[in-house]
């Protein structure tokens with residue numbers, strides 16, 4: 520998107536900001552909190568509505584893609600009306616922190632609800648939901664048993680059968696960062712070289728298109744976030760996708776790369792007390808489950824109990840922290856570019 524288009528869309532999004540709890544008398548909402556969200560799920564509104572009902576704090580939601588949210592916050596500077604910033608992906612939230620868009624805040628409650636590996640050591644952001652990067656496999660195209668780990672996708676037997684999403688996707692950047700932390704640069708470089716040599720299709724703009732391609736036998740194996748397949752299986756995207764999703768098998772590596780959506784308090788928040796309340800609510804078991812349940816993500820603790828997700832089997836997160844994923848992001852992007860990841 521060019522910058523003119525971007526600014527038009529953010530103006531639109533500001534005016535499209537949604538207030539919740541209109542059914543309650545207006546004096547019940549003297550207090551409000553403004554959320555800038557890069558989470559693109561309608562179901563989040565239910566959670567905000569519940570929060571408004573319980574606390575009397577109205578939530579104003581402004582949704583946009585992660586990149587345009589960050590650019591908008593930078594543009595607005597100290598005039599920004601944002602109180603809470605929600606973003607998907609480790610690199611996005613840690614880049615927002617590095618850009619000075621978030622303010623540190625710690626509380627006993629947040630320290631208790633959000634496991635250490637899922638929060639910023641400096642307290643600028645906290646994970647709220649989790650997602651697992653899994654393999655989708657077409658059993659008619661490849662030997663499913665030969666794919667257990669991300670590393671297996673570099674095997675020569677999968678020549679011409681691997682589909683990948685474009686390099687600019689933060690999800691894959693975080694996966695490569697994860698492998699850099701666990702396996703080091705030499706092994707990661709070798710893995711990328713082999714896996715990329717197996718790609719013969721153009722790179723995909725999204726995980727859903729990639730899952731469809733695997734289902735249709737265009738390729739044999741790809742990497743996606745688990746919830747896209749679950750949503751397709753549940754019929755969220757319609758009948759056609761539901762049938763397609765039934766044709767793929769999901770392989771959850773053990774241990775698995777886990778990414779998050781996360782939130783923090785905006786640097787220039789004017790409703791800090793309300794922002795703290797909302798952040799603590801979203802990080803609580805009820806809040807996290809409320810966000811993660813309908814989107815088929817996993818909450819911070821435990822796992823999504825939808826049958827479509829349970830089908831993928833249990834997952835064991837690897838030892839890489841979200842902070843590490845952020846720190847290794849630029850190395851990951853460089854290595855992906857050098858290796859020919861398009």
Ligand SMILES: [Fe+2]
Pocket residue numbers: 607744
């Ligand atoms: Fe996503």
